Amino acid sequence: MAALLNYDSDCEFGYDFTSEDEALLIQLASTEPNPAAAGPRPEVTSVIDAVPARTKSDCGHDVATFRNARSGAPRNRDGSRVLLGGPSRGAESGLETLPRILPTPVSLDEDVTYPDLSRALVNVEAVDEDPVPTGPANNTTEPGPMDQDDRSPLQKFRSYPRKPLTVSDLTAGSWCELQYEYTLTRLPGGRRTRTKAMREGSKVHKKLEDEVHTTVKVDIMTKEDGFGLRLWNLVQGLRTLRDTGLTRELEVWGMVDGNLVNGVIDSVSYKNPNPEFEEELSSQESQLDPEQSSLIDYFPPKGKDDEARSRRKIYLTDVKTRGTLVKPTNVVIRPAKVQLLLYHRFLSDMAAGRLDYIKVCRRYGLDVDEPFSDAFIAQIGNLHDEIFVDASSSDPESSAPPEPDLVKYSNLRELLSLVKEEVHLTFPEGEDSLGHMLRVQYIYRVDGRAIEAYDFPVSKEKLDIQLNKYMAWWRGERKARGVAIEEAFKCHSCEFAADCSWRQEMDQELAEKARQKRIGARRGGRR
Structure with missing residues (x-):
């Protein structure tokens, strides 16, 4: 069948x-x-x-x-x-x-x-x-x-709905672009592996922050609650600066090539890190050629706005921890300098009112008119009484029945009005309220003792040069570059050194140069 x-x-x-x-x-x-x-x-x-x-x-x-x-x-x-x-x-x-x-x-x-x-x-x-x-x-x-996948790193790793660029993203290239590319593409979540040194450094920063702020736990119910808490922390940080002359972990936002960038400043204070150096640079302004003026291109002309110059200025400091008491070299300091220049630019834009906070919220996918959760409002109300409007304090002669207490800052749009007000109170002269000296402070992570401090002036042109170089890779206009041969010591602490293509090419190049040198020496000996 x-x-x-x-x-x-x-x-x-x-x-x-x-x-x-x-x-x-x-x-x-x-x-x-x-x-x-x-x-x-x-x-x-x-x-x-x-x-x-x-x-x-x-x-x-x-x-x-x-x-x-x-x-x-x-x-x-x-x-x-x-x-x-x-x-x-x-x-x-x-x-x-x-x-x-x-x-x-x-x-x-x-x-x-x-x-x-x-x-x-x-x-x-x-x-x-x-x-x-x-x-x-x-x-x-x-x-x-x-x-x-022909997309640029910016499109793959820092486009919505992923988080926006950070200051760390734009300073990592100062150390090694290729290492950061490997971090983004090979490690979970694109985050560096947490080492013992990094954990100890975080403890030092937390200790410094606790000297200024008291940490309070707040429950977050929505993403609007989460960003609202960040804005309240910004408000509290600005108030602490005005009241005590020092604040830490101040969050800032800025724009680079139309892309939102986020960062957190270690220390903001009224204390000039090096007034003698700033005065010296300011006095030399009239003697410099236009090509040399980039060193002090943020310094206001001498003799103008003397009253504003005499007021208190706000200065930025970045704190770095080290596991050794040896002073860092210029190569090690370079990323911190770029970091501080970015902080200064972003804070200047915020002080001048150039930052569009609504665009910032939209980049995070937030609805500025979405009400905060009741739990969040209640918790913030326990910390800031001003969040409520006391209706009973209105016109006592009014015959209308008293209304219950109202929430003054019930969503992001309303809270942003408070943020702008606090920024204006802290920077009454706009961007001129910021000083023009920046400091990188290195401390020993074992016991917190100071190792060395490096002061340098703000330079807009130098920052533009660095940003143009790094953003070319982020935009996908060129491939990531490894370190120069004189900075090969960085590879010793890199977790990708074993299979780094750049390192392999360098080794082959050095081997070929050594071979050619030996061949030349033998030929010279025969003569």
Whole structure:
């Protein structure tokens, strides 16, 4: 009997039988099997864990659906499972047996018998358990179009809904661009591996912050609550600066090439880190050529606005920790300088009112009119009484009934008005309220003792040069660069040094130079 799949049929479950096949099927269905005549059957391992459910097909036929719990069963070309059983029952009925294992026909009840499909399945090629499809998608030497990602690092790592750029993003290139590229592409979340030195440094910064601020836990219910808390911390930081002359961990935002950048300043104070140096640079302004004026391009001209110059200025300091008492070199200090220049620019823009806070909120995907959660308002109200408007303090002669207390800052839009007011109170002269000297303070992370402090003036032009260089990589206009040969000491502490392409190229270049030098020496000796 030949039971062949009819691929021309409108129903994929239809079969074509000859008249002889139909007669044989009727005979088989009406004949009682004789186990003794067939002899003992070999043990068969069943692959069906339950009675097959019966469902209606599109063609009106009942279709057996097999629930197979084994994940290791082979797959057909279309991805469906192949259920393996014992030898076909065709051997018992005199039908031709197959040389390979095939599914065992299943009888659901006494009057329904499924036909043997051995002859139809014998032509099906055997497949592996997990076949690897061929084609461009699995070509490991030349990836297909789906495997190629031509987006810039800015698009891949710092575009919405991912977080915006940070000051750390723009200063990491001062140390090693390639190391930062590896960090973004190879490490979980694009974050550097936390080392013991980093954890100890965080403890030092936390200790310094606790000297100025008291940490209070606030529960966050929505993302608007989260950003609202950051704004309240900014307000509190500005007030602390005005009241005590010092604040720490002040968050700022700014724009670079139309991209939002976020950062946190270690220390902001009214204390001039080096007044003698600032006065010396200011007095030399008239003696400098235009090409040299970049050193003090933020200094106001001498003799102008003397009253504003005599007022208190605000100065920025960045604190770095070291595990050794050895003074850092200029190469080590360079990233910190870029960091402070960025902080100064961002804070200047905020003081001058040039920062669009609504755009900042939109970049984070926030709704400025979405009300804060009741829990958040209650917690902030315990810290800042001004969040509530006392309606009972209104006109006492009014005959209107008193209204309950109202929330003055119930959403981000209302809170931003307070932020702008606090910024103006802290920087009454706008960006001129900021001093023009910056300091990098290095301390010993073991006991907090001071190692060295480096003071330098603000330079707008130098910052622009650095930003143009780093943003070229972020925009995808060039590949990331490794360190120069004289800065190869940085590789000793890099977790990617073992398979760094830049380092390998440098090693090959040095080896080739040494080989050429030896060849030249031998030739010179022969002469």
